[in-house]
Amino acid sequence: xxxxxxxxxxxxxxxxxxxxxxxxxxxxxxxxxxxxxxxxxxxxxxxxxxxxxxxxxxxxxxxxxxxxxxxxxxxxxxxxxxxxxxxxxxxxxxxxxxxxxxxxxxxxxxxxxxxxxxxxxxxxxxxxxxxxxxxxxxxxxxxxxxxxxxxxxxxxxxxxxxxxxxxxxxxxxxxxxxxxxxxxxxxxxxxxxxxxxxxxxxxxxxxxxxxxxxxxxxxxxxxxxxxxxxxxxxxxxxxxxxxxxxxxxxxxxxxxxxxxxxxxxxxxxxxxxxxxxxxxxxxxxxxxxxxxxxxxxxxxxxxxxxxxxxxxxxxxxxxxxxxxxxxxxxxxxxxxxxxxxxxxxxxxxxxxxxxxxxxxxxxxxxxxxxxxxxxxxxxxxxxxxxxxxxxxxxxxxxxxxxxxxxxxxxxxxxxxxxxxxxxxxxxxxxxxxxxxx
Ligand code: RAT
Ligand code: ZN
Numbered sequence: 391x392x393x394x395x396x397x398x399x400x401x402x403x404x405x406x407x408x409x410x411x412x413x414x415x416x417x418x419x420x421x422x423x424x425x426x427x428x429x430x431x432x433x434x435x436x437x438x439x440x441x442x443x444x445x446x447x448x449x450x451x452x453x454x455x456x457x458x459x460x461x462x463x464x465x466x467x468x469x470x471x472x473x474x475x476x477x478x479x480x481x482x483x484x485x486x487x488x489x490x491x492x493x494x495x496x497x498x499x500x501x502x503x504x505x506x507x508x509x510x511x512x513x514x515x516x517x518x519x520x521x522x523x524x525x526x527x528x529x530x531x532x533x534x535x536x537x538x539x540x541x542x543x544x545x546x547x548x549x550x551x552x553x554x555x556x557x558x559x560x561x562x563x564x565x566x567x568x569x570x571x572x573x574x575x576x577x578x579x580x581x582x583x584x585x586x587x588x589x590x591x592x593x594x595x596x597x598x599x600x601x602x603x604x605x606x607x608x609x610x611x612x613x614x615x616x617x618x619x620x621x622x623x624x625x626x627x628x629x630x631x632x633x634x635x636x637x638x639x640x641x642x643x644x645x646x647x648x649x650x651x652x653x654x655x656x657x658x659x660x661x662x663x664x665x666x667x668x669x670x671x672x673x674x675x676x677x678x679x680x681x682x683x684x685x686x687x688x689x690x691x692x693x694x695x696x697x698x699x700x701x702x703x704x705x706x707x708x709x710x711x712x713x714x715x716x717x718x719x720x721x722x723x724x725x726x727x728x729x730x731x732x733x734x735x736x737x738x739x740x741x742x743x744x745x746x747x748x749x750x751x752x753x754x755x756x757x758x759x760x761x762x763x764x765x766x767x768x769x770x771x772x773x774x775x776x777x778x779x780x781x782x783x784x785x786x787x788x789x790x791x792x793x794x795x796x797x798x799x800x801x802x803x804x805x806x807x808x809x810x811x812x813x814x815x816x817x818x819x820x821x822x823x824x825x826x827x
Contacts, residue, residue: 405792416776422806426541427810429757431544446759448481449477451671451759465671482513485509493733505520507520530761533765537764539764543569543620548609568620621699622655622658625663626661627663632685656722662679679704699752700714702727711723716747731754733774736770741781754767
């Protein structure tokens with residue numbers, strides 16, 4: 391029985407009809423601006439690594455891996471092609487000769503549809519002409535508007551030369567973009583990183599001799615002041631252990647955690663990638679492995695003053711991650727990462743998280759690499775989040791508690807931006823995006 395009179399102020403607004411409830415949830419989830427807290431998208435100031443348009447969209451490593459399943463081209467033959475030729479081959483293989491049933495394939499269809507382009511076109515002539523005609527700053531605004539993304543967090547690795555030029559020339563000015571300081575080269579490729587730094591004149595060595603740890607702190611401090619990142623981040627292999635008897639453990643304890651504490655920066659861990667399972671596929675050649683969530687629990691337990699954001703790549707780790715988050719309030723689960731970013735799995739994980747964590751998690755990040763991917767990644771994720779949320783509210787209604795529209799808005803805003811804002815201490819409000827009616 392629904393006791394509407396217990397809260398007279400909200401009684402008029404209570405959604406006791408399930409159809410109306412679902413319509414409201416759909417509308418609010420579709421229109422609430424989101425902070426995309428992990429992407430590989432860059433603003434135009436970053437030059438050639440700011441990817442956009444049909445050729446970059448089709449050269450996405452998700453689609454490259456799928457193309458090899460439906461053609462006989464050799465890896466070497468494929469990589470010899472130009473970007474345009476690869477896009478033509480991917481289009482022909484996945485969209486003309488086959489039906490684009492996969493999530494990455496459907497994503498291209500959603501993007502083309504959003505811009506009024508023909509997803510059944512025999513070639514890329516029309517799509518190329520369209521994207522060529524777009525002025526990048528206006529196009530960026532339009533994409534963010536369609537995707538209802540208010541702010542974007544980039545992935546910025548100080549060892550990546552492609553970014554160096556922009557940072558050396560004063561960085562970027564687009565207030566909707568934020569940096570995150572990525573530590574993959576430092577933590578996963580330590581001998582190489584040590585060599586590169588020594589080459590740059592930093593007195594560090596792979597054996598941690600001399601003042602290596604304090605020099606690395608200086609290196610991080612310097613990049614923190616240049617990038618002003620919202621968090622420090624690293625992707626970790628499926629066999630990541632903590633504690634462990636390796637260089638990564640020392641770097642985490644002696645360099646990364648002290649830097650996080652001193653600068654008040656959250657540490658983002660993305661666990662479960664198995665890099666280079668098939669190196670011939672290049673960026674498309676990484677796999678997935680089940681990781682040990684107890685490593686994350688120990689990090690959270692030993693460092694209560696550090697806020698951790700965590701996502702796991704294996705479906706098998708999702709339940710353990712939820713349980714870990716119930717134990718540690720300095721742990722924020724986020725996103726359905728990479729191979730998990732498929733509607734059926736997003737639905738499953740989001741429902742599991744509602745049941746175990748209520749609204750105290752970040753449901754999704756896009757991981758977009760190409761600007762227009764924001765359009766499909768967010769449209770598709772929003773559909774699953776809205777369905778899962780509607781079902782949760784409906785169950786609540788059946789148990790005797792209706793929700794009001796304002797409460798739905800509060801919950802969705804919390805999950806789409808509030809949890810992240812609070813976690814990383816982000817106060818500025820990005821460009822306001824009007825809600826659709
Ligand atoms: O999801 C992806 O596109 C992967 O290629 C990786 O970039 C992953 O997201 C990462 O950040 O390491
Ligand atoms: Zn990523």
